[in-house]
Amino acid sequence: MTTTTNAEALRSLLPGDRTRNVADYAIDGTAPAIALRPQTRDEVVRVVAAANSAGLVLVPLGARTATALGRPLTRYDVALDTTGLARVVEYEPNDLTATIEAGMTLATFQETLAAHGQYLPADPPPSDNVTIGGLLATARPGAWRHHVPGQRDLVLGITAIQPDGTVTHSGGRVVKNVSGYDMHRMHTGALGAFGVIVEATFKLQPLPVSTRTLAIECESFESAADVAYRLWDLALPLRALSILAPGAAEVAGLPPRVQVLLECMGGDAVLARCEDAIRREAATSRAPHAGEVRPGSFVTLRALAGTSALTVLRLGVPSSQVAAATQFATERGYVAWGHLAAGSVLAVMPEANTIAESVRALRAYARERGGFLEIESAPATLRAEVDPFDTPERTLVTSLKRQFDPSGTLNRGRWQEDV
Amino acid sequence: MRNPFRRSVEQALDASRTALASDLIAALGEQNVLWRAEDLIGYEYDATIDRRRPDAVVFPSTTEQVSAAIVIANAFGVPIVPRGSGTGLAGGAVPIMGGVVVVLTRMNRIVEIDPRDRVAVIQPGVINLRLQDECAKYGLLYAPDPSSQRICTIGGNIATNSGGPHTLAHGSTVNHVLGIEVVLPDGRVTYLGSRVPDAPGIDLRGVFVGSEGTLGIVTSITVRLQRQPEAVRTMLAIFESIEIASEAVSAIISGGVIPVALEMLDQEIIRAVEPRLHVGYPLDAGAVLLIEVEGLRESVEADAQYVVTACREMGAREVRTAESEAERARLWEGRKGGIGAIGAISPNFYILDGVVPRTQLPKVMAEVMRLSAEAGFRCANIFHAGDGNLHPNIMFDELVPGATQKVLDLGGAIMRLCVDSGGSITGEHGVGLEKRSYMEWIFSAADLEAQQRIRDAWGTGERFNPCKILPTGHGCGAGHEAEIRQHLATPGVYV
Numbered sequence A: 001m002t003t004t005t006n007a008e009a010l011r012s013l014l015p016g017d018r019t020r021n022v023a024d025y026a027i028d029g030t031a032p033a034i035a036l037r038p039q040t041r042d043e044v045v046r047v048v049a050a051a052n053s054a055g056l057v058l059v060p061l062g063a064r065t066a067t068a069l070g071r072p073l074t075r076y077d078v079a080l081d082t083t084g085l086a087r088v089v090e091y092e093p094n095d096l097t098a099t100i101e102a103g104m105t106l107a108t109f110q111e112t113l114a115a116h117g118q119y120l121p122a123d124p125p126p127s128d129n130v131t132i133g134g135l136l137a138t139a140r141p142g143a144w145r146h147h148v149p150g151q152r153d154l155v156l157g158i159t160a161i162q163p164d165g166t167v168t169h170s171g172g173r174v175v176k177n178v179s180g181y182d183m184h185r186m187h188t189g190a191l192g193a194f195g196v197i198v199e200a201t202f203k204l205q206p207l208p209v210s211t212r213t214l215a216i217e218c219e220s221f222e223s224a225a226d227v228a229y230r231l232w233d234l235a236l237p238l239r240a241l242s243i244l245a246p247g248a249a250e251v252a253g254l255p256p257r258v259q260v261l262l263e264c265m266g267g268d269a270v271l272a273r274c275e276d277a278i279r280r281e282a283a284t285s286r287a288p289h290a291g292e293v294r295p296g297s298f299v300t301l302r303a304l305a306g307t308s309a310l311t312v313l314r315l316g317v318p319s320s321q322v323a324a325a326t327q328f329a330t331e332r333g334y335v336a337w338g339h340l341a342a343g344s345v346l347a348v349m350p351e352a353n354t355i356a357e358s359v360r361a362l363r364a365y366a367r368e369r370g371g372f373l374e375i376e377s378a379p380a381t382l383r384a385e386v387d388p389f390d391t392p393e394r395t396l397v398t399s400l401k402r403q404f405d406p407s408g409t410l411n412r413g414r415w416q417e418d419v
Numbered sequence B: 001m002r003n004p005f006r007r008s009v010e011q012a013l014d015a016s017r018t019a020l021a022s023d024l025i026a027a028l029g030e031q032n033v034l035w036r037a038e039d040l041i042g043y044e045y046d047a048t049i050d051r052r053r054p055d056a057v058v059f060p061s062t063t064e065q066v067s068a069a070i071v072i073a074n075a076f077g078v079p080i081v082p083r084g085s086g087t088g089l090a091g092g093a094v095p096i097m098g099g100v101v102v103v104l105t106r107m108n109r110i111v112e113i114d115p116r117d118r119v120a121v122i123q124p125g126v127i128n129l130r131l132q133d134e135c136a137k138y139g140l141l142y143a144p145d146p147s148s149q150r151i152c153t154i155g156g157n158i159a160t161n162s163g164g165p166h167t168l169a170h171g172s173t174v175n176h177v178l179g180i181e182v183v184l185p186d187g188r189v190t191y192l193g194s195r196v197p198d199a200p201g202i203d204l205r206g207v208f209v210g211s212e213g214t215l216g217i218v219t220s221i222t223v224r225l226q227r228q229p230e231a232v233r234t235m236l237a238i239f240e241s242i243e244i245a246s247e248a249v250s251a252i253i254s255g256g257v258i259p260v261a262l263e264m265l266d267q268e269i270i271r272a273v274e275p276r277l278h279v280g281y282p283l284d285a286g287a288v289l290l291i292e293v294e295g296l297r298e299s300v301e302a303d304a305q306y307v308v309t310a311c312r313e314m315g316a317r318e319v320r321t322a323e324s325e326a327e328r329a330r331l332w333e334g335r336k337g338g339i340g341a342i343g344a345i346s347p348n349f350y351i352l353d354g355v356v357p358r359t360q361l362p363k364v365m366a367e368v369m370r371l372s373a374e375a376g377f378r379c380a381n382i383f384h385a386g387d388g389n390l391h392p393n394i395m396f397d398e399l400v401p402g403a404t405q406k407v408l409d410l411g412g413a414i415m416r417l418c419v420d421s422g423g424s425i426t427g428e429h430g431v432g433l434e435k436r437s438y439m440e441w442i443f444s445a446a447d448l449e450a451q452q453r454i455r456d457a458w459g460t461g462e463r464f465n466p467c468k469i470l471p472t473g474h475g476c477g478a479g480h481e482a483e484i485r486q487h488l489a490t491p492g493v494y495v
């Protein structure tokens, strides 16, 4: 039998209305043989198990915002759209925990939680339109990372469908739990290498009383580093503290100068204190401008980091190197900005202009400083030429993949050519 | 306590053990290897009672020596068991099948504290409190603070994913570990994670943390530090009963303010602690909550006020606020010395570790007290209430015939209660040897098989810290009851 007839056979496993238009599920220009959108966990199990036994390669997808992450797929037969699984399974506001299905968008989840004054503090690119499954599978940090705990820190348990259709759980729904191996950590950031995430439980946080976005204009990257560090050292209740190169500042709707952009959270007295600290800092550093800016600045940058027509690189560098790395990327033609606490610098450029040499140069720069570079989005050719992940330990990844997906049913090729 | 294996283990060294010892000595030096029977006794058990004598104990001081010890043990086909300070409460460091115990306490250097990057690089044998104290000199905080922090190692904390009072706000150990150097079960050295947060790729670091010494030996650790808060306020809320105090826990947290710590001490603990430590807990209270909030001066004021009001509304008799750093330290001293104090009032006690959703606490605590009373034991509770992480301590005298068995049964019943209330069998102490058979209460056969695959991928095999976590393994199944005995803590050892 050919791949197409095999794939066609999957269609008959589900009610007729589950079939989707394959063109909408193209990844790197390749459409799958079939696209299915199951409505229940049991339907997912049937599709995954059937794909596995037919030797097909299946790709679970959520909102499809991060399909250019990882190496190019080496084969792609079945698109499994998870957005049909979008129920709240259990939400106990007084426990500050919730279990939801993986196809729900973060936006819908946040709405449910906001009704009880709670939220999941995650700000992944490009927006809250990502699904919960995607949020976990990609585990991309945003501007809030390491100011508030993110999805990696707050996931308490995951239910996943293994390639052979077996349903497995790990963790639980209590906020503290060390029972057994944390398979939910293995799935988090694994781009669906080991199973299809169908359900997750999170520890939640109270919504901040209010937030304020503030910016300080700086003369140079060096002075921005000093300003940002002095503010960081004040232990203010920050949710973000970033250094923006002029190009990024412009995108964020600020004057095109080096800017320190931050977000504070708390009640009136706390916000007043933060504003006061920024005023003082502006006076000390003789900043030309400082004060409140529109809250959309961070939202815009977040969207930029999630724009699939761009090459998006994430450099990991020690906090002390964030300003310098932002400058380094800027000098090489990238629109760049960095988050101090997370040590992450985003560097974006139109796809067409990106060349492997410049990516390698940035990677070498990050490595020399004890860090790394991850390609978060780029043309397939580039991702084939330069390892998107830059991880030294490959043997364990390979053997985990062999254990959990011996026939290479899920996302084949994403991690290494052979897995 | 009698050890069923003792007699056989006390036989003279056989030829292969001599060969093992001499290879280890050749690789690590004579001063770093113990092999005479009388020298091995201290490494038969962890925070508990003797279990099984190892064939040898090694004290490496470099990663290469750790690797060499593993390679040698593998060549002899004997088990390897990593060990820190031996304060573990699940038997994780017990060499239940003999073999080589690798003690990491000589790798105790703080390699680097970088206040600008806010990271510290340390060797696994560094004591938790020492790292905290060193970081404090820079105004920085390493957040995980297990109650055993005066003696436990960071390596042990990584292996067990330790929590502590401040886990409520700051999370468990895994949330603070950036990168680890690990010697794998085949002796190969690798690095998982990075010095910088959120390294790309599969989160092998996250899988390793909490794996209880079954996936390798940690030899270097990079942790994330945070700024000390500007202001801290510590309160003691006094209640008539543990049930009322439990209701208050949920009320405080669901009201939108999460304290950084929210600890419960019941009457038994108060009566054990107060006469010894004089920290100011009222002897007639049914239970107290030790509550801490931190942040900017402005928010701390408001949060403390909120906590006081919430406690009063929930029926607190009185809420005291520590007025000085000395007073604050005293309140915490009572918490940290609590377990030790039980040792002074009971010949033996059994420390349990379970978790429930915190809204279930009132019901569960009432049931814990009922079950203990019914079984005829006093039960002292001192625990991380904010996280729903209970630690009932069952007091007994092992010399009373049948008492030990009754205590174990009671422990099982309390674990079952946690599971039936939507909780888990361990919040921070781990599964180790002790809770392997309870794993089936919370995981399906398929879940456990998937967990086994992680071990298979890492090459754990049957000899790398055998019989821990999973209820499988050749020769591991026998005598669960005997295994559990190691959990009966000797009183007063760990004050």
Ligand SMILES: Cc1cc2nc3c(=O)[nH]c(=O)nc-3n(C[C@H](O)[C@H](O)[C@H](O)COP(=O)(O)OP(=O)(O)OC[C@H]3O[C@@H](n4cnc5c(N)ncnc54)[C@H](O)[C@@H]3O)c2cc1C
Pocket: B046, B047, B081, B082, B083, B084, B085, B086, B087, B088, B089, B091, B092, B093, B104, B124, B145, B146, B147, B148, B151, B152, B153, B154, B155, B156, B157, B158, B159, B160, B161, B162, B163, B164, B165, B212, B213, B214, B216, B217, B218, B219, B339, B340, B428, B429, B465, B494, B495
């Ligand atoms: C009075 C008392 C209070 C306690 N309070 C708490 C608490 O509040 N929170 C909490 O979480 N725990 C608590 N514990 C339990 C215990 O202290 C922790 O589990 C601690 O992390 C163990 O550290 P250790 O150095 O003693 O490790 P050990 O007991 O020596 O070993 C524990 C486990 O870690 C493994 N291990 C040790 N070192 C390494 C290494 N370098 N590489 C790989 N594996 C290794 C061992 O094989 C074993 O499985 C308490 C214990 C006592 C006695």
